Amino acid sequence: MAGRCAVWGWMICVCGAVFGSEYWTDRYDVEWKTPSRDVQGNMPVGAGDMACNVWVEEKTGDLMFYMQRSGSFSEIGEHIKLGRIRIALDPNPLKGCADFSQRLVLKDGYISIKATGKGRGDFETRIKLWVDQFTHSVNVTIDADQPVRWSAAYESWRTEDKSLTEPEDKIEKGHIGTSRFGSFAYVLAPFEVIKRKDEGFSFDQNSVLFYHRNPEETLSPNFGIQQQGLESYKDQLTNVIANRTMGGRLFAENAIPAGEGEGKYYKTDFKSLILESKTAAKKHHLFVATHIAQREDVKEWVAELNASCKDVLKTQGNFARNQAWWNQFWERSYIVVNPDHKDETSPVWQIGRNYNLMRYVLGGNAYGEFPSKFNGGNLTFDDRPGYDPDWRRWGGDFFTAQNQRLLYWPMLKSGDFDMMIPQFDLYMMALPGAMIRVRDAFGHGGAAFCENTDPSGINIPFCYGWTNAPGHWAERGEEIPFCDPRVRGRIGAAAPVEKGVMINPSLSYYHALQLEFSYMLLERYLYTGESFERYMPFIRESLKFYDEHYQIREKARSGRTLDENGKLVIYPSQACEAYKGVKNPVDAVSGLRACLETLLSIDVPYISQGDKEYYQDFLKRVPDFPFGELEGHRVMSAAEGAPPAESSESPQWYPLFPYNRFTLLDDEMETFHNTWKYDNSMRRTHIGWNQSGIFLARMGLTDEALEYHKLKLGDDTKRRFPIYWGPNYDGIPDLNQGGAGMIGLQEMLMQTFGDKILILPAWPKDVDVDFKLHAPKNTTVEVCFRNGRVEKLIVTPARRQSDVVNCWEK
Numbered sequence: 001m002a003g004r005c006a007v008w009g010w011m012i013c014v015c016g017a018v019f020g021s022e023y024w025t026d027r028y029d030v031e032w033k034t035p036s037r038d039v040q041g042n043m044p045v046g047a048g049d050m051a052c053n054v055w056v057e058e059k060t061g062d063l064m065f066y067m068q069r070s071g072s073f074s075e076i077g078e079h080i081k082l083g084r085i086r087i088a089l090d091p092n093p094l095k096g097c098a099d100f101s102q103r104l105v106l107k108d109g110y111i112s113i114k115a116t117g118k119g120r121g122d123f124e125t126r127i128k129l130w131v132d133q134f135t136h137s138v139n140v141t142i143d144a145d146q147p148v149r150w151s152a153a154y155e156s157w158r159t160e161d162k163s164l165t166e167p168e169d170k171i172e173k174g175h176i177g178t179s180r181f182g183s184f185a186y187v188l189a190p191f192e193v194i195k196r197k198d199e200g201f202s203f204d205q206n207s208v209l210f211y212h213r214n215p216e217e218t219l220s221p222n223f224g225i226q227q228q229g230l231e232s233y234k235d236q237l238t239n240v241i242a243n244r245t246m247g248g249r250l251f252a253e254n255a256i257p258a259g260e261g262e263g264k265y266y267k268t269d270f271k272s273l274i275l276e277s278k279t280a281a282k283k284h285h286l287f288v289a290t291h292i293a294q295r296e297d298v299k300e301w302v303a304e305l306n307a308s309c310k311d312v313l314k315t316q317g318n319f320a321r322n323q324a325w326w327n328q329f330w331e332r333s334y335i336v337v338n339p340d341h342k343d344e345t346s347p348v349w350q351i352g353r354n355y356n357l358m359r360y361v362l363g364g365n366a367y368g369e370f371p372s373k374f375n376g377g378n379l380t381f382d383d384r385p386g387y388d389p390d391w392r393r394w395g396g397d398f399f400t401a402q403n404q405r406l407l408y409w410p411m412l413k414s415g416d417f418d419m420m421i422p423q424f425d426l427y428m429m430a431l432p433g434a435m436i437r438v439r440d441a442f443g444h445g446g447a448a449f450c451e452n453t454d455p456s457g458i459n460i461p462f463c464y465g466w467t468n469a470p471g472h473w474a475e476r477g478e479e480i481p482f483c484d485p486r487v488r489g490r491i492g493a494a495a496p497v498e499k500g501v502m503i504n505p506s507l508s509y510y511h512a513l514q515l516e517f518s519y520m521l522l523e524r525y526l527y528t529g530e531s532f533e534r535y536m537p538f539i540r541e542s543l544k545f546y547d548e549h550y551q552i553r554e555k556a557r558s559g560r561t562l563d564e565n566g567k568l569v570i571y572p573s574q575a576c577e578a579y580k581g582v583k584n585p586v587d588a589v590s591g592l593r594a595c596l597e598t599l600l601s602i603d604v605p606y607i608s609q610g611d612k613e614y615y616q617d618f619l620k621r622v623p624d625f626p627f628g629e630l631e632g633h634r635v636m637s638a639a640e641g642a643p644p645a646e647s648s649e650s651p652q653w654y655p656l657f658p659y660n661r662f663t664l665l666d667d668e669m670e671t672f673h674n675t676w677k678y679d680n681s682m683r684r685t686h687i688g689w690n691q692s693g694i695f696l697a698r699m700g701l702t703d704e705a706l707e708y709h710k711l712k713l714g715d716d717t718k719r720r721f722p723i724y725w726g727p728n729y730d731g732i733p734d735l736n737q738g739g740a741g742m743i744g745l746q747e748m749l750m751q752t753f754g755d756k757i758l759i760l761p762a763w764p765k766d767v768d769v770d771f772k773l774h775a776p777k778n779t780t781v782e783v784c785f786r787n788g789r790v791e792k793l794i795v796t797p798a799r800r801q802s803d804v805v806n807c808w809e810k
Contacts, residue, residue, distance in 0.1 A: 099116040135315065375403070451510050
């Protein structure tokens with residue numbers, strides 16, 4: 001592969017009109033010509049920290065949508081929806097209509113619905129629905145050729161307290177199919193878990209006021225604090241749940257109350273409060289203003305909501321401002337596959353469309369108080385009849401880093417750097433707790449974050465294990481001192497376990513993800529040059545944990561802090577979740593090397609000379625990469641001396657991605673080709689978070705990478721909207737499948753290492769493509785590739801052009 005790449009020292013003339021007369025996103029708008037049968041046929045719309053699932057129900061002609069915002073965490077840690085809206089028109093052109101269109105307009109970030117009533121004078125009605133990210137409101141405008149009336153119902157399924165029952169026979173093969181899955185931290189807890197009703201559900205003059213309010217003392221995170229013996233530190237831990245109130249107001253200038261209702265949708269009972277228009281008119285505008293905040297007095301929260309309502313009404317949802325924001329969003333970057341030949345049935349064409357649809361969905365998830373959730377984000381819907389719309393797999397007020405990472409890595413090359421901030425802020429919120437529990441349990445410095453990180457920084461109660469639950473498969477065994485000789489590399493139910501260590505064997509010693517997000521922060525700096533001083537404590541304490549923790553463990557075992565070669569002994573540890581109880585796992589080794597080497601290369605005032613001297617010494621202590629041998633060939637192993645283990649995870653390739661320790665220009669690439677060829681332990685599937693496509697691109701295996709992404713980013717959803725993948729492992733829509741696909745596609749088109757920018761390193765010669773992607777040092781690269789030739793290359797700033805390596809130039 002290295003022989004295919006050549007340094008680019010010149011610029012080809014610009015090709016003709018790359019995208020023709022239309023804006024480039026127009027080809028990817030999703031349009032439906034008929035209403036949907038039910039919620040499974042919903043379409044996303046969103047912006048900022050809020051998104052809605054929108055559909056027109058065929059049977060009733062009702063326009064319906066769910067609303068969800070970042071940070072809507074209940075007292076049991078469930079990420080609840082803000083409710084459901086049902087709008088009906090009279091006369092109703094959406095029911096039995098002669099002509100219908102529902103279109104997601106990507107360029108401007110809204111949904112357009114048009115319908116012509118059949119047998120009702122054939123007049124046309126136009127509806128526009130968008131989320132105003134600046135006022136956190138949902139806006140619906142109605143523009144009809146004849147006067148119409150409307151009714152709008154706010155529907156809630158949280159009208160009574162509900163005990164989330166947990167019968168043992170609900171544990172299903174392959175996942176935990178339980179009513180508590182939406183608050184995963186309390187799955188199988190040996191006590192009752194109550195889902196509380198909404199406090200706010202009433203008419204308020206000519207509007208509907210709705211909200212869910214958490215009490216001051218809540219199950220999350222307080223139970224975990226008590227469970228893990230951290231009560232004395234309670235005031236030092238971040239608590240985002242106490243007194244959190246989430247809700248809003250449905251209103252319109254032409255509205256009056258019209259009574260109450262009730263019903264059942266998708267086997268879930270609901271009640272409704274209904275508004276209607278006072279008079280018929282050709283134009284209407286309905287508003288849903290929302291608000292989320294922690295306030296000791298709910299009156300203060302209501303006053304803030306009322307102020308927001310005034311702003312929403314004054315600005316009328318500020319469509320032009322949101323339109324301008326989306327236009328700028330799409331100008332940051334693009335990938336258009338087969339730009340001159342739109343063919344929605346082509347899996348290759350679908351790769352490009354679904355990449356951009358996924359990026360759109362992230363734009364309605366990633367600007368919140370908290371990170372976008374990998375398992376559906378703000379767009380979950382009735383996943384399984386019998387569970388209410390709040391239910392989701394692996395739900396809760398925590399964020400699973402092994403999955404979250406796949407949503408955030410593609411934001412570097414797409415130039416969506418601002419969207420990354422909430423993920424980093426989460427670790428800063430959790431840092432006090434992560435440091436406290438290391439000091440309390442192990443007696444040394446640094447911070448340890450469990451894979452399922454929440455703002456408190458403590459362990460997840462279910463994974464920590466239940467006491468007083470004899471015979472239970474989640475029973476916590478005898479608690480033993482740190483470094484007790486009975487410590488095993490793999491824990492399990494009822495086994496001896498150190499204080500501060502979870503009994504879940506997939507998570508007990510899995511800390512490498514704090515290194516990955518530290519490295520992501522450093523990569524963001526290399527791309528943007530923006531200061532990361534605020535996050536330096538997270539990086540510093542994440543690294544310190546490894547250095548101090550494993551020196552103490554080795555001293556207890558052998559009497560010395562390092563091995564005979566002066567290296568850390570990272571044991572007991574894990575390589576991803578799959579390789580348990582291993583020594584010197586490759587993901588941790590790669591992460592330590594990547595972070596330390598990058599910190600040593602950076603010259604910023606908040607990394608002192610003393611820091612650099614420590615990092616230089618620490619780097620000398622980091623173990624070597626765990627190379628191994630299979631069938632006489634040099635390979636990369638998951639950990640030192642670890643045999644292959646059947647798994648969908650693949651830490652053997654982490655030195656390529658995410659850690660960039662080896663490149664296509666290195667002779668060592670043959671080792672990774674050998675690993676791919678001879679290590680058959682990995683289940684090579686395209687579903688969910690599987691990352692094989694990224695590694696194929698990084699290894700320059702072009703044909704294999706294309707075939708993989710035809711599956712990964714293709715229309716294999718079995719649902720109406722093309723990227724509602726899942727449930728796979730993690731729910732619907734499975735956003736980490738989309739994120740992994742985005743990364744893989746980007747890596748096929750462009751890879752960056754140090755100052756080098758490799759273009760088309762794993763791109764097939766017979767597939768045309770146009771792209772604009774970001775590279776380190778505030779660089780953008782625009783390419784037009786036609787008929788096996790680069791017909792346009794624009795590198796900004798121009799001085800970076802000499803760093804480009806064109807992998808299609810012999």
